[in-house]
Amino acid sequence: VQERWAISGVDLHLDLRGPRVRAGLEAALRDAIASGRLQPGTRLPSSRGLAADLGIARNTVADAYGQLAAEGWLAALQGSGTRVAGRTVEPVPPTASQEESAIRFRYDLRAGSPDLAAFPRSSWLAASRRALRGAPYRSLDYTDPRGLPELREALAAYLARTRGVHVSSDRVLVCTGFTQGFGLLCDVLRARGARTIALEQYLQPGIVDIATARGLRITTLPVDAHGAAIDRLGPADAVLLTAAHQFPLGVPLAAGRRAQVVEWARRRGALIIEDDYDGEFRYDRHPLGALQALAPELVVYAGTASKTLAPGVRLAWLVVPEPIVGELVQAKIRADRNSSAFDQLTLAELIRSDAYDRQVRRARLAYRRRRDRLALTLQRRAPHVRIRGIAAGLHALLELPAGTDEGEIISRAARRGLALEGLGDYAASCDIRGETPALVVGYAKPPEHAFTAAVGRLVAALTGD
Numbered sequence: 001v002q003e004r005w006a007i008s009g010v011d012l013h014l015d016l017r018g019p020r021v022r023a024g025l026e027a028a029l030r031d032a033i034a035s036g037r038l039q040p041g042t043r044l045p046s047s048r049g050l051a052a053d054l055g056i057a058r059n060t061v062a063d064a065y066g067q068l069a070a071e072g073w074l075a076a077l078q079g080s081g082t083r084v085a086g087r088t089v090e091p092v093p094p095t096a097s098q099e100e101s102a103i104r105f106r107y108d109l110r111a112g113s114p115d116l117a118a119f120p121r122s123s124w125l126a127a128s129r130r131a132l133r134g135a136p137y138r139s140l141d142y143t144d145p146r147g148l149p150e151l152r153e154a155l156a157a158y159l160a161r162t163r164g165v166h167v168s169s170d171r172v173l174v175c176t177g178f179t180q181g182f183g184l185l186c187d188v189l190r191a192r193g194a195r196t197i198a199l200e201q202y203l204q205p206g207i208v209d210i211a212t213a214r215g216l217r218i219t220t221l222p223v224d225a226h227g228a229a230i231d232r233l234g235p236a237d238a239v240l241l242t243a244a245h246q247f248p249l250g251v252p253l254a255a256g257r258r259a260q261v262v263e264w265a266r267r268r269g270a271l272i273i274e275d276d277y278d279g280e281f282r283y284d285r286h287p288l289g290a291l292q293a294l295a296p297e298l299v300v301y302a303g304t305a306s307k308t309l310a311p312g313v314r315l316a317w318l319v320v321p322e323p324i325v326g327e328l329v330q331a332k333i334r335a336d337r338n339s340s341a342f343d344q345l346t347l348a349e350l351i352r353s354d355a356y357d358r359q360v361r362r363a364r365l366a367y368r369r370r371r372d373r374l375a376l377t378l379q380r381r382a383p384h385v386r387i388r389g390i391a392a393g394l395h396a397l398l399e400l401p402a403g404t405d406e407g408e409i410i411s412r413a414a415r416r417g418l419a420l421e422g423l424g425d426y427a428a429s430c431d432i433r434g435e436t437p438a439l440v441v442g443y444a445k446p447p448e449h450a451f452t453a454a455v456g457r458l459v460a461a462l463t464g465d
């Protein structure tokens with residue numbers, strides 16, 4: 001009988017103090033409820049179960065429950081045991097500013113996320129069920145810090161097939177987003193004595209902080225129509241490049257510069273980190289292959305599920321040169337031992353079953369249509385704006401006439417309920433803010449039904465209508 005209670009009961013932590021057991025129990029329950037640790041509606045263990053857990057008489061617990069019910073702390077409900085009584089205090093209504101911000105940003109064209117409403121929920125659930133059903137016990141243990149072999153093998157095949165990456169599964173490291181992967185790489189670089197990393201002049205916010213927090217110095221690389229200016233790399237020990245589609249300017253790194261950066265890295269013994277965050281999304285031509293294929297011994301290739309599926313998946317992958325695998329594994333162990341087995345198994349199954357490819361193809365078609373609608377609408381209704389960087393990716397750069405104040409357009413958009421960001425928000429350093437007034441428009445972000453209205457508000461903000 002004891003065993004059945006132990007299995008069917010609920011756990012409750014109580015600090016019993018003082019010589020009198022019943023008074024101590026009542027005081028402990030009152031404290032826990034008054035401090036909010038036990039929320040209204042929380043089910044308490046049965047008197048039998050709690051008595052067994054605390055090693056006291058069942059009647060003592062029943063009496064204490066009775067007393068607290070009489071005082072209004074607990075409610076004994078027929079058929080559903082004893083619960084913490086509901087408070088008479090009304091929930092705090094949202095403040096005016098909380099309500100305002102929800103209304104202000106009914107639409108969102110900030111870059112960074114795909115259409116979250118298009119996340120393939122049923123394929124993910126089906127893949128998760130299949131994967132968990134078939135997974136051996138060992139996958140649920142502490143596993144290889146590089147990631148589960150199932151996922152590393154699926155990724156190796158996928159990346160070789162779709163991005164031309166030179167890869168074997170033993171050089172794949174699964175991480176919690178590119179954000180973690182980049183931090184781990186900075187750790188390894190520092191431990192190897194690196195001092196300086198070169199970053200593109202405009203980039204994903206947060207990257208500068210990750211590198212400087214690890215003790216690396218930053219140099220910035222200008223970006224022109226051919227991508228990052230490799231001839232300005234100088235004496236850095238590493239460089240981070242968004243070679244397929246510069247984030248956020250949208251230009252690809254030209255073939256000549258790809259060869260040039262490899263030559264630079266070879267000469268200096270430096271490391272290239274290729275952030276291939278949206279490499280799957282190329283619209284007008286055949287996708288540019290990964291830069292990594294030119295020199296797998298010098299380039300770390302990085303990919304992420306944040307654009308193909310959703311940022312909330314928190315899975316990304318690095319393909320690393322053989323000599324740094326061991327050091328990266330040590331950094332991953334120090335960070336979090338290994339990434340979630342459940343998510344890894346699901347993603348592996350999604351890739352193996354081709355559901356991942358189908359999702360990418362569906363999304364590519366939908367985003368291409370949106371991009372065309374955006375370009376056409378701007379051409380017709382805001383011809384003073386030049387749209388750039390649209391051969392690929394999930395965002396466009398809207399160049400504004402010289403002298404335009406980005407902030408003014410962003411405020412106008414906010415007044416119309418649209419969240420927008422300017423190019424200045426992506427500057428690696430303050431001195432280049434405002435040099436080229438432009439907006440970074442994440443056209444993939446709104447759900448399909450809100451896209452037309454979001455673009456309408458964008459046009460109104462641009463034209464002042």
Ligand SMILES: Cc1ncc(COP(=O)(O)O)c(C=O)c1O
Pocket residue numbers: 111112113176177178179180204242247275277304305306311315316
């Ligand atoms: C340039 C760039 N790289 C990588 C990422 C993905 O980062 P994570 O994998 O941590 O979500 C993003 C996301 O916005 C990005 O803009």
